[in-house]
Structures are given as structure tokens and as C-alpha cells.
Amino acid sequence: MSKHEHTPSFKSDLITFGLLMLLTAITIWASYATGGTTVLAVLVAMGIATVKATLVVRNFMHIKYxxxxxxxxxxxxxxxxxxxxxxxxxxxxxx
Amino acid sequence: MAHYEIPNSGLKRDDEGKKMGMWLFLFTEVLLFGGLFLVYAMYRFQYFDEFKIVAEHMDITLGAINTVILIASSLTVAMSITAMKKGLDNVAVLLIIITIFLALSFMVNKYFEWSNHIHHGLFPGFEAFNNLEKGEGMFLFLYYFMTGLHGLHVVVGAVLLAIVIKRIMLGRITSENIVFQENAGLYWHLVDLIWIYLFPLFYLLH
Missing domain, CATH: 1.20.5 (Single alpha-helices involved in coiled-coils or other helix-helix interfaces)
Structure with missing residues (x-):
């Protein structure tokens, strides 16, 4: 029974980290670009947060395995x- | 994996059960914070302008620094598990020590942030706080309650990680018996997940 086995790698951890940092930069920039409290700003901020949450759950919490x-x-x-x-x-x- | 071989195998462990128990616990944490997010959404609708006025005074730089710190700490926890699975015990311990250091930096930042607000009397009970509009006070109340509860989770997570170090030293966590470290990691990632939503809600929507 080896369906849970996977090869862990530092590289995939680092790629996930890079993506999370990039998305953090984008969400800060977007908060200024969209004007802070417009409906668009809320949707963009929550959308990016959800993409980040998905990355953490999938790659860091190993849900994909x-x-x-x-x-x-x-x-x-x-x-x-x-x-x-x-x-x-x-x-x-x-x- | 060991958990399929428990009957008659001599193993007295159920790794899958431990992991599922941890996930079920994490769902109760999601319910706890989920309720608070609902309260936040309700009052954000109700006191739209007041929330905006207070949110403008939040320090985005400090919030962003703490976001980077928590994401970096999530990386070091994930890498420590990767290292442990590869049998690199010393690397794993070093990475967890870095994580605990990052957790402490997060709390130090929070201390400066809170003391700055409190210095201006913006804490429930102070006169400046009592003179605020109702919605402004509600924003600050939710801010203290939600980031405070989150900070408590940071402290608990750091303690759990310290226990992981001890268990690695004692040989109770090995590359073949890693479920305690993985569960502590899951808890730490949940702390990061909650902050991922707290950061835009309290700092960016201004």
C-alpha cells in the first residue's frame, strides 16, 4: 500500500512560498489600485486571499496527497x- | 503505510486516525473564526463609513511585515517536515527553531502595534475609545478580539513546535513516525490561513 507515499522536496515548498509572496504583493498593490472599500476591492482582496488559502491547504498541508x-x-x-x-x-x- | 498493517503487525499506532482527528479539530477552529468573520461581515455592512475611517489608520506596513513573517514561518514548517522525511533530523530542528523565532517576531510586532493604539487611548474602557462613533469602536473591538485570538493561536503553535523539537531530540519523532510533527505543522498552517484573511479585512480594505 503505497498510495500515500510521495517524494517530498524542498523545491516544491519554495515554489509555493514564492507564489504566496507574489500574491501578497499583488493584494497590497490591488488594495490601492481598486480604491480600498469599493465592491471590486472587497472581491479582489477576498479572491486573492482564497487563492493563497488554497495554495497553503493544497501544498503546505499536503491535501493534494x-x-x-x-x-x-x-x-x-x-x-x-x-x-x-x-x-x-x-x-x-x-x- | 503502517496504519494499514495494524492487525497482527505489532504496531500500536494509527497515524491515519491521528491525522483525521487533527483535521476534525481544525474544522472546529474554522467554526470558531468563521463565526467571528460573520460578525465582521455584518458590522462592515452596517457601519460601512465608520469602518473605513478607522481602517485608514491601520499600519499597512506592519501588517504586511507580519504577513511575510507568517508565510515564511509556514515555509520553514513545511520544509522541516520535508527534511524529517528525508532523514535530515538536524536540518528539521534548525528549521523549527527558525519558525519559533519567526513566531516571536510576529508577536513582538503585534505588541508594538497594540501598544501604539493603546497609547492613543484606543482600547475599550479608555476615554478616547468611548468617544468614538459606535461603528468605529466596533471595528477596533473586532480587531482586538480577532487578532488577539489569532495571537493566542500563534503562541500555542510555537509551544507545540517546541514540543516537536523535544520529541525529535528524544527520538520519538523519526522519518518513519512523523505524525505528531505533521499535526503540529497542520495547526501552524491553520494559523497562517486565518491571518491570510485577517490581513486584507483589517488592513487593506481602507
Whole structure:
């Protein structure tokens, strides 16, 4: 049974780090370019944060090597949070 | 892997179970912070202008430095696990020591940031804070609560990593028995994940 085995490498760790740093620079630049609190600014900031979070979970937390069950769990957590924030928005705007 | 061979194998370990337990714990952490993010979203809608006014006074440079520190510490933790799997115990220990040092730098930055706010009386209970508009106070309250809870996680993560060093020294973590180090790493990456969202929400949306 070797389906969990993978060759760990410093190189892939460093590439992930480089991408995270690049995205951090982009999100700081974008916050000025988009004017801080416009709808666009919020979408861009949260979008970039989510790309960074995906990189951390996939490459640093090794989800890409893990069983499908972990991916399903994470998917469920994202859906639950999505439902909560949608309900919050509906409640706020239509109360 | 060992966990498939537990029956009659003489091994008394269940690495897969330990890892899944850690992930389930991490999901409860996501629920904890997720609730706070919902509160933040609610009040951001409600006090849009007030949030903007206070957010403008946040120090983006300090926030960015702390972001770089945490991402670098995530790298060193990931590399320490890679090193351990390759059997490079000393490299792994060195990388974890660097991680703990980065965690301390993060907390020192936070100390300067908070003391600067508190010096201006912008902390619940002080007069300057009480004179703020309701929404402005709410931004600062959420800022202290969420970055404070996150800072607590940084401290806990650093303690866990110190335990990892001790266990490597004692030979209780080896390239074949690495699940404790991997779980401590997962916790550390969660701390980084939360900061990835806190940074734009409190510093960049100004």
C-alpha cells in the first residue's frame, strides 16, 4: 500500500512560498489600485486571499496527497460557511 | 503505510486516525473564526463609513511585515517536515527553531502595534475609545478580539513546535513516525490561513 507515499522536496515548498509572496504583493498593490472599500476591492482582496488559502491547504498541508475523504470534508466546511454568509446577507438586506 | 498493517503487525499506532482527528479539530477552529468573520461581515455592512475611517489608520506596513513573517514561518514548517522525511533530523530542528523565532517576531510586532493604539487611548474602557462613533469602536473591538485570538493561536503553535523539537531530540519523532510533527505543522498552517484573511479585512480594505 503505497498510495500515500510521495517524494517530498524542498523545491516544491519554495515554489509555493514564492507564489504566496507574489500574491501578497499583488493584494497590497490591488488594495490601492481598486480604491480600498469599493465592491471590486472587497472581491479582489477576498479572491486573492482564497487563492493563497488554497495554495497553503493544497501544498503546505499536503491535501493534494491525501485521501478524497479530506477533500470532501473541506468541501463540506466551505459549503456550510457559504450557506451561513448567504443567509446573513439575505437576513441583512431583506429584514 | 503502517496504519494499514495494524492487525497482527505489532504496531500500536494509527497515524491515519491521528491525522483525521487533527483535521476534525481544525474544522472546529474554522467554526470558531468563521463565526467571528460573520460578525465582521455584518458590522462592515452596517457601519460601512465608520469602518473605513478607522481602517485608514491601520499600519499597512506592519501588517504586511507580519504577513511575510507568517508565510515564511509556514515555509520553514513545511520544509522541516520535508527534511524529517528525508532523514535530515538536524536540518528539521534548525528549521523549527527558525519558525519559533519567526513566531516571536510576529508577536513582538503585534505588541508594538497594540501598544501604539493603546497609547492613543484606543482600547475599550479608555476615554478616547468611548468617544468614538459606535461603528468605529466596533471595528477596533473586532480587531482586538480577532487578532488577539489569532495571537493566542500563534503562541500555542510555537509551544507545540517546541514540543516537536523535544520529541525529535528524544527520538520519538523519526522519518518513519512523523505524525505528531505533521499535526503540529497542520495547526501552524491553520494559523497562517486565518491571518491570510485577517490581513486584507483589517488592513487593506481602507
Amino acid at each position: 491525501d485521501d478524497i475523504i479530506y477533500k470532501l470534508f473541506i468541501g463540506a466546511v466551505i459549503i456550510i460557511f457559504g450557506v451561513f454568509i448567504t443567509l446573513l446577507a439575505v437576513d441583512y438586506f431583506y429584514r
